[in-house]
Amino acid sequence: MEEHIFNIDGLTHQFADGTFALKDLSLTIQQGKKIALLGNNGAGKSTLFQHLNGLLKPTTGSIKFKGKKLKYDRKTLLLLRKQVGIVFQDPDSQLFSANVQQDISFGPMNLGWERDVVREKVEWAMAQTEVTELKDKPTHFLSLGQKKRVAIAGVLAMEPEVWILDEPTAGLDSYFSKQIMALLDNIHLPDKTIILSTHDVNLAYQWADEIIVMNDGKVIYQGDPVTIFHHEDLLYQAHLEKPWIFEMFQSLIQSKIFTEEDPVPRTKEELLQKMEIEKVN
Amino acid sequence: MLLIDKYAYFNRLKHVHPLEKMIFALSLLLFSLAVRDTTVSLITFTVMSAFIIFGAKIPISYYLKLLLLPGFFVLSGTITILFSFASKFTSIPNVWWSWNFGSWQIFISEDSIKTVIGLIVVVLSSISCLYFLTLTTPITVILNVLRKLKLPSLLIDLIELTYRFIFIFLDTAMAIHQSQSSRLGYSSVRKGIRSLGLLISSLFLGVFQRSEQLTMAMNARGYQENISFIDDSYTYSSRNWLITIVTLLSLFFIYRYI
Numbered sequence: 001m002e003e004h005i006f007n008i009d010g011l012t013h014q015f016a017d018g019t020f021a022l023k024d025l026s027l028t029i030q031q032g033k034k035i036a037l038l039g040n041n042g043a044g045k046s047t048l049f050q051h052l053n054g055l056l057k058p059t060t061g062s063i064k065f066k067g068k069k070l071k072y073d074r075k076t077l078l079l080l081r082k083q084v085g086i087v088f089q090d091p092d093s094q095l096f097s098a099n100v101q102q103d104i105s106f107g108p109m110n111l112g113w114e115r116d117v118v119r120e121k122v123e124w125a126m127a128q129t130e131v132t133e134l135k136d137k138p139t140h141f142l143s144l145g146q147k148k149r150v151a152i153a154g155v156l157a158m159e160p161e162v163w164i165l166d167e168p169t170a171g172l173d174s175y176f177s178k179q180i181m182a183l184l185d186n187i188h189l190p191d192k193t194i195i196l197s198t199h200d201v202n203l204a205y206q207w208a209d210e211i212i213v214m215n216d217g218k219v220i221y222q223g224d225p226v227t228i229f230h231h232e233d234l235l236y237q238a239h240l241e242k243p244w245i246f247e248m249f250q251s252l253i254q255s256k257i258f259t260e261e262d263p264v265p266r267t268k269e270e271l272l273q274k275m276e277i278e279k280v281n
Numbered sequence: 282m283l284l285i286d287k288y289a290y291f292n293r294l295k296h297v298h299p300l301e302k303m304i305f306a307l308s309l310l311l312f313s314l315a316v317r318d319t320t321v322s323l324i325t326f327t328v329m330s331a332f333i334i335f336g337a338k339i340p341i342s343y344y345l346k347l348l349l350l351p352g353f354f355v356l357s358g359t360i361t362i363l364f365s366f367a368s369k370f371t372s373i374p375n376v377w378w379s380w381n382f383g384s385w386q387i388f389i390s391e392d393s394i395k396t397v398i399g400l401i402v403v404v405l406s407s408i409s410c411l412y413f414l415t416l417t418t419p420i421t422v423i424l425n426v427l428r429k430l431k432l433p434s435l436l437i438d439l440i441e442l443t444y445r446f447i448f449i450f451l452d453t454a455m456a457i458h459q460s461q462s463s464r465l466g467y468s469s470v471r472k473g474i475r476s477l478g479l480l481i482s483s484l485f486l487g488v489f490q491r492s493e494q495l496t497m498a499m500n501a502r503g504y505q506e507n508i509s510f511i512d513d514s515y516t517y518s519s520r521n522w523l524i525t526i527v528t529l530l531s532l533f534f535i536y537r538y539i
Contacts, residue, residue, distance in 0.1 A: 050497065053500075053501050055497045055500060055501060077500075078503055078505070081500070081501055081502070081503050082503060085501075085502075086501045088494070088497075088498055088501075090494070092449060092452075093491065093494035093495060093497075093498055094498040095445075096441075096442060096445050096495055096498065096499065097421075097441065097445065097510060098419070098420060098421035098424075098441060098444055098445055099419075099421050101510075102421065102510035103510075105510045106499075106502055106509075106510060107502035107503060109509040109510060110502060110503035110504060110505060110509070111503060136290075137290070138286075138290060138419065138421070139445070140445070140448035140449075140452070141287075141290075154502065155502070158502065158503075
């Protein structure tokens with residue numbers, strides 16, 4: 001049986017001004033999955049993420065973490081945050097210390113590790129995100145892309161079991177987007193769970209094991225990354241486009257090059273390979 | 282970007298142990314404040330300026346510009362000390378210059394000239410000590426030293442966050458200003474004042490939003506009571522300690538015997 005990391009049941013979040021960010025949302029997240037969270041702007045993705053880290057308290061409903069109902073006392077929250085790392089969308093709100101190395105070491109120091117261990121982890125995290133040469137730079141000297149990578153390194157160094165990333169590739173050039181995605185594949189050991197939100201359907205389609213689509217504070221789809229793109233109504237509702245590989249495949253079916261029975265390709269390489277095979281036939 | 286901050290990170294003395302720089306600057310500062318001697322102050326000023334310009338390689342034009350700022354305050358402050366008023370019939374010894382009007386006289390006495398010169402020199406020497414520290418040592422590094430000296434962590438955390446926020450607000454203010462100017466927000470004085478008001482108010486709201494986000498980000502990474510980091514390791518150098526001791530001793534001899 002696969003273990004459940006999060007069981008969310010009837011979660012509602014109402015802001016102080018009366019608007020609802022989440023409405024009676026229920027969701028189960030399994031351990032070891034790579035999950036992409038899609039949804040239009042204002043669908044409640046960031047609010048959901050904050051709930052998963054215990055940063056917000058539900059107005060109604062409950063969240064279970066590893067089968068235990070989340071309590072909002074200091075001890076439980078610290079334990080939760082040791083295991084669940086979150087990278088925020090705006091790195092400026094995450095980086096608060098004056099220099100890069102210090103900022104990355106903030107989390108690991110809070111875990112109470114030995115200084116040598118912390119130093120080792122920090123150095124490893126900096127190497128993974130290619131920020132080692134920035135280590136003595138003050139955070140306000142960095143460009144957006146650099147800040148983003150430092151923010152990711154800050155969570156990487158804590159080695160959480162569950163990763164939550166709020167639009168990790170937004171604002172990065174394609175080299176660093178790929179770098180970050182490769183990094184996520186690297187850290188994706190069988191027991192690690194990664195949840196990321198994105199507006200890039202191509203990325204979600206290629207990378208994820210599971211796609212969750214949110215709209216207006218509710219989950220409107222949870223399942224494999226292919227089926228969702230057959231649901232035109234859901235796509236329209238959540239302002240989603242089809243991934244180009246998927247669209248290409250569909251039009252190739254229409255022109256009778258592929259058949260409906262063919263497995264749907266997920267990456268450019270798979271698609272090209274398939275076309276090569278067709279050509280030979 | 283603040284130039285003074287940039288120099289703190291990229292000067293030639295950045296690898297010197299921060300404690301050495303702090304002790305050097307602060308001991309000279311305290312000495313010149315304690316003895317209040319014109320010669321000592323002048324020497325302190327010269328030594329510090331030399332270290333800033335030749336040691337840390339700060340451009341001389343930038344250093345002079347920095348000196349102008351407190352210089353202005355010193356001048357406006359000393360003018361009131363320089364001039365004195367008295368009734369026309371009072372006889373004053375050691376008058377250097379005087380001017381009568383009505384039943385009053387304005388005068389500059391030799392004593393007040395001495396006070397003013399002493400004051401200017403002391404101010405210059407202390408300013409140069411502080412500039413030496415700020416131009417060669419980043420705040421973060423100074424804070425690390427203070428942390429090691431067991432200052433209350435609340436105070437240090439506060440300074441740290443304040444420092445970081447200065448730059449976030451400068452950036453935000455600059456971005457708002459640019460977006461306003463690009464939409465002709467400053468095309469006339471009237472509009473300019475209005476735009477500035479909007480800028481300040483949105484910056485103010487931004488403070489609250491930022492602090493909320495920051496609290497969240499810190500909590501997410503397991504923040505408990507105090508902020509701790511690993512710090513860079515610097516090495517002590519006996520040459521630097523020697524420089525500090527020799528400078529202080531020679532200053533002391535000059536003060537005592539000359």
